[in-house]
Amino acid sequence: MKTEQLIFKSTDNGIIKKIKNFSFSPDLLLFFGSPSMLKNSSTVEHFRDLYPNAIITGCSTAGEIADVNVFDNTLVATAIKFKSTKVVYNSIHINAVAESRTAGKELIQKFDFNGLQHIFVLSDGLNVNGSELVAGIREALPRKVNVTGGLAGDGADFNNTYVIGNKNLVQSKIVTALGFYGDNIKISYGSLGGWDSFGIERQVTKSEANVLFEIDNMPALELYESFLGDKAKDLPASGLLFPLSMRTSSDEEPVVRTILAIDREAQSLTFAGDLPEGSSVKFMKANVDRLINGAENAANVSLTPLEGSKVEFAILISCVGRKLVLKQLVEEEVEAVKDVFGEQVTLTGFYSYGEIAPFLKDAVCELHNQTMTITTFTESN
Numbered sequence: 418m419k420t421e422q423l424i425f426k427s428t429d430n431g432i433i434k435k436i437k438n439f440s441f442s443p444d445l446l447l448f449f450g451s452p453s454m455l456k457n458s459s460t461v462e463h464f465r466d467l468y469p470n471a472i473i474t475g476c477s478t479a480g481e482i483a484d485v486n487v488f489d490n491t492l493v494a495t496a497i498k499f500k501s502t503k504v505v506y507n508s509i510h511i512n513a514v515a516e517s518r519t520a521g522k523e524l525i526q527k528f529d530f531n532g533l534q535h536i537f538v539l540s541d542g543l544n545v546n547g548s549e550l551v552a553g554i555r556e557a558l559p560r561k562v563n564v565t566g567g568l569a570g571d572g573a574d575f576n577n578t579y580v581i582g583n584k585n586l587v588q589s590k591i592v593t594a595l596g597f598y599g600d601n602i603k604i605s606y607g608s609l610g611g612w613d614s615f616g617i618e619r620q621v622t623k624s625e626a627n628v629l630f631e632i633d634n635m636p637a638l639e640l641y642e643s644f645l646g647d648k649a650k651d652l653p654a655s656g657l658l659f660p661l662s663m664r665t666s667s668d669e670e671p672v673v674r675t676i677l678a679i680d681r682e683a684q685s686l687t688f689a690g691d692l693p694e695g696s697s698v699k700f701m702k703a704n705v706d707r708l709i710n711g712a713e714n715a716a717n718v719s720l721t722p723l724e725g726s727k728v729e730f731a732i733l734i735s736c737v738g739r740k741l742v743l744k745q746l747v748e749e750e751v752e753a754v755k756d757v758f759g760e761q762v763t764l765t766g767f768y769s770y771g772e773i774a775p776f777l778k779d780a781v782c783e784l785h786n787q788t789m790t791i792t793t794f795t796e797s798n
Contacts, residue, residue: 418499418729418796420763424483425460425492427453436463443468443496445504445595447732448475448581449482449767450492452571455579455587460492465584471496472506474593476539477579478767479570479737485752485764487740489572495765497730500796503598505529506583511590514626517546520592521553528596530559535604537732537792538566540592542578542770543677546627547784548690550592551773555781564782565606565792566594567734568689568771573654573741575677578770601797603726607718608774608790610673611711611739614662614699616644621663621696629686632698636684641676644700652679656686657738658703660787665696670776673701675738675786677770689771690784701787703742712750712789716757719791728758730794733766736787740768750789758793 421439446468448461455461455477465473481493507527511520525536536558540550547568554564569578580591597604623631632640642649645659656676664671678687692698712735720728733754740747755764772790775782 418497418794420730421496422483422763422765423494424488425454425458425494427458427490436460438467439496441496441498443471443498445497446471446473447495447765448473448492449478449765450475451490452477452577452579454490454492455581458492460494461581461587464494472504472595473581473583474506474539474595475581476569476767477571478769479572480740480768482733482751482764482766485748485755487747487751493765495763500601501599502602502796505596505598506593507596508582508591508593511541511545511592514544514546517549518553521550522557524592524594525554525557530562532598533559533562533596534599534602535562535597536564537595538564538592538773539580540566540568541580541589542568542570543575544590545592546691547771548627551782551784563606563775564773565790566773567767567769567790570737570768570770573657573737575653603723603795603797605719605722605793606774606791607715608772608776608785608788609711609715609718610788611704611707611709612660612673612701612787613704613707614701616700618697618699621692621694621698624692624694627688627691629688629692630683637686638679638681638684641686653677657741660701660738661692661698662701663692663696663698665693672783673786673788675736675771689786705743705746708739708743709750709753713753713757715789715791716754719793720757723793723795726795728762728793728795730763731758732792733764734769734772734790735766736772737768737770738787739789754789754791
């Protein structure tokens with residue numbers, strides 16, 4: 418496997434002055450950048466023309482990861498050339514949020530399952546119900562094949578998110594998927610958080626899919642604002658600092674849900690994934706050291722199945738809420754991952770509105786918020 422990375426920064430008017438090219442012709446090109454960089458620059462189109470045989474995808478972000486650096490308002494391009502691995506691209510449009518489950522199922526059904534090792538998914542971050550998308554993916558997924566990926570971001574603005582289609586279209590309301598085939602590719606994953614729950618466990622008493630109306634028979638927004646205090650005026654962005662831990666049964670591993678939007682008239686909160694009526698929720702807050710340790714532990718979890726093989730390439734998808742909490746320490750969680758993998762690894766990725774991964778190897782994939790989710794790639798001779 419060969420990898421190479423280029424970072425493009427914009428001028429004041431958002432135009433990239435000089436576009437560099439890669440030293441080899443890639444099989445796969447991944448672009449992670451701010452919404453303005455994706456929409457206003459012609460960089461993606463340039464590489465589509467230059468490498469017509471390469472598969473191209475990527476998405477808008479709430480921050481871009483390149484090696485151990487975290488950038489804002491850049492475009493990070495990573496080229497990968499495999500020795501023998503075959504990569505197949507598929508995509509699907511989502512015209513309405515209610516179509517999320519069907520779209521996830523139909524997207525996976527587009528793949529030939531023979532020889533399929535893993536699927537990597539990138540989705541619009543706002544015009545989708547992430548947990549329904551993942552539920553549809555699970556319905557169609559063959560045994561012993563799993564999915565990782567994430568939801569596109571838009572800083573802390575929550576206005577527009579974009580995904581790059583293979584034919585150089587930068588668009589909303591689309592989900593793309595990469596299927597990896599072959600006996601020589603090893604793909605593993607890890608996804609962990611580091612947030613602390615606090616307060617009593619409460620019950621969701623009124624909700625519709627990912628829209629939460631009442632907790633313990635109280636208006637959800639009113640209750641949430643009472644916990645946020647002065648930070649309530651900055652919703653929905655400040656909600657990233659106080660996500661909810663949710664589980665539907667007492668023996669279930671909790672998942673984290675992050676706010677995407679609020680409706681003051683309805684006193685409701687819209688989350689990245691479902692919060693079913695009757696489920697139990699607890700408020701959460703950040704612990705900086707635990708967030709960094711969570712990233713390190715996610716790297717160790719992803720390393721275990723490789724049985725001593727070195728990670729050559731890794732995609733890191735971390736939640737925008739972690740970035741807002743860590744602030745100037747944000748690069749420490751990326752450095753913690755690099756320390757586990759070693760200097761030989763090429764790291765790329767982004768800060769997201771949701772992460773897709775199983776909790777553990779051979780478990781089903783879930784939609785997460787506030788985690789560091791890592792997908793690693795190693796190719797044998």
